[in-house]
Amino acid sequence: MRRSNFDDITAFLAVAHEGSFTRAAAKLGVSQSALSQTVRNLEARIGLRLLSRTTRKVASTEAGERLIGAIGPKLAEIEAELAALSALRNQPSGSVRISAGEHAAEAVLWPALQKLLPKYPDINVEIIVDNALTDIIAERLDAGVRLGEQVAKDMVAVRIGPDMRMAVVGSPSYFADRKPPLVPQDLTGHNCINLRLPTAGGLYAWELEKGERKLRVRVEGQLVVNAASLAVQAALAGAGLAFVPDDRVSHHVAEGRLVRVLVDWCPPFSGLHLYYPSRRQPTPAFSVLVEALRYRG
Secondary structure: OOHHHHHHHHHHHHHHHHOOHHHHHHHHOOOHHHHHHHHHHHHHHHOOOOEEEOOOOEEEOHHHHHHHHHHHHHHHHHHHHHHHHHHHHOOOOEEEEEEEOHHHHHHHHHHHHHHHHHHOOOEEEEEEEOOOOOOOOOOOOOEEEEEHHHOOOOEEEEEOOOOEOEEEEEOOOHHHHOOOOOOHHHHHHOOEOEEEEHHHOEEOOEEEEEOOEEEEEOOOOOOEEOOHHHHHHHHHOOOOEEEEEHHHHHHHHHOOOOEEEOHHHOOOEOOEEEEEEOOOOOOHHHHHHHHHHOOOO
8 A cells, every 4th residue: 555545544534533624634734625635535546435524513424434443443553653663762772881990890880780781772881890090081981980089070970889988807717816906007917918909000008097197008918919809708718807898898797707907997988980071972871871870879
């Protein structure tokens, strides 16, 4: 069937529904004379009168009622399917690439993406786990994740997590024959698990703070790792003291597998932020991701 045939039937259904050529023409955005001619062409093609016209109203004939019953529901189904396809086309789509450290990727990004991705099948996300302070512009990434204090001033920063704290922890077996450190200076007598970070330019100095006193303590020990998750495993095994984000070990502390020390030297600090260039024009996919990550605590 030619497309014009569908247009003729749509025009007839509009007039029958409105009971008026004037109202139907206004609804369809055509002139009354053009609409009247379209319906006459349909009637001529079929060879039957579909509408009974009087000076006061327009009513469907028996043939018109039959056409309405047979064709009307099918056209309504077609329009509904077209509307559904249009809505699907308007779903956010595209790819987003984000650089984040191991802890941020595991603790914040993945939990949010686990809920987001099934809702938006046309959005693709790539997480580049990198503990260095990656230049997202040079690497052509869409965004990065850093602590609030590390985000450059010319970037847009969106908070995606609560304030954080570090924790100095050791296992009960480690403390079985050692006294827990009471002040940072006591760490010199302990076997500490060092963390090698690219951002530190070598071994990470433990950053401890109490009131106005801020210390960067260089610790020593038998083990050096470059991932906080491995430092936690080593501490659980009794290999020494680890200095890691509190939320990585809070459940171990609560269940007695690890013991926190120097608690008063580990105050809260600004948590994780998603950042991206201020001149960036966010795509719909990127905007959806930002809102999914935004911290609302």
